[in-house]
Amino acid sequence: MPESVPVRCPACRRERLYTAPRYPCACGAPVEPRLDLHAAPTAVAHRTWEEEWITVHCRSCGRHGQWPRPELGCACGAVLRLPLTDPAEGPADGATDEGGGETGDRTGPPTDAPEGGPADTGQPTDTPPPSPPLSRPPFRPIAIRTARDAVTATALYLRWLGHQDIRRADQRPTSGIGLAARGLLAHVDPSVHPASLRDVECLWLTAMTASADCVYFSLAGYTADARARADSLAVPLFVLDLTGTPQPVNAAAEGLDAPGA
Secondary structure, three states, rough: OOOOEEEEEEEEEEEEEEEEOEEEOOOOEEEEEOEOOOOOOOOOOOOOHHHHHEEEEEEOOOOEEHHHHHHHEOOOOOOEEOOOOOOOOOOOOOOOOOOOOHHOOOOOOOOOOOOOHHHHOOOOOOOOOOOOOOOOOOOOOOOOOHHHHHHHHHHHHHHHHHHOOOOEEOOOOOOOOOEEEOOOOEEEOOOOOOOOOOHHHHHHHHHHHOOOEEEEEEEOOEEEEHHHHHHHHOOOOOOOOOOOOOEEHHHHHHHHHOOOO
């Protein structure tokens, strides 16, 4: 179960119960940052991109993933940053083979092979069929209430698609938020206005300059001209619903979202 702790705002001294977020690891197991129960939260005075992300260790597979830093908005208007223990600290759940001592003692060749087996005939065994490709686990969205939530939901979705090195784009767009991964640029538009043709073209040109693919995520959808231009440029367009699930709106986006893509 997610960890819940009482948090007292240093500005107004109100206390609220905070539940640590859970994020989906690439292996499918939920991971969550470990809160420091002995330290007080701090009010966020200014933001930097490096401080917005933390490293969280998955105790199931040992991966270290980058996720948004836990924060809590107080009714007085302050944004509180929750104290954490070292997110990457802690040994992975190392599993050892059962009976390791016994298997390690088997130094000689097997004896008394059954008659008619591979040892008697000298014939190679049949090659096993290739394993089918692993399907992606179900996407686990987060509800969108703020622009920050829209960026977090997009980062989660891009990780679900297989991009593990999500970061802030080097070249910031004139509006919205730019995210980048290896070979990919993503634009997150949390405004209440539909994305325009110019918005789509600017993203495509920036991606072309960086020799990268691109994808657009919008809360308010797209104008008809923007959708037509995106189709001609093969730019995937997604609409973020309030559950945090990106919905594909053109064929290029459907190709990314399809199982096995």
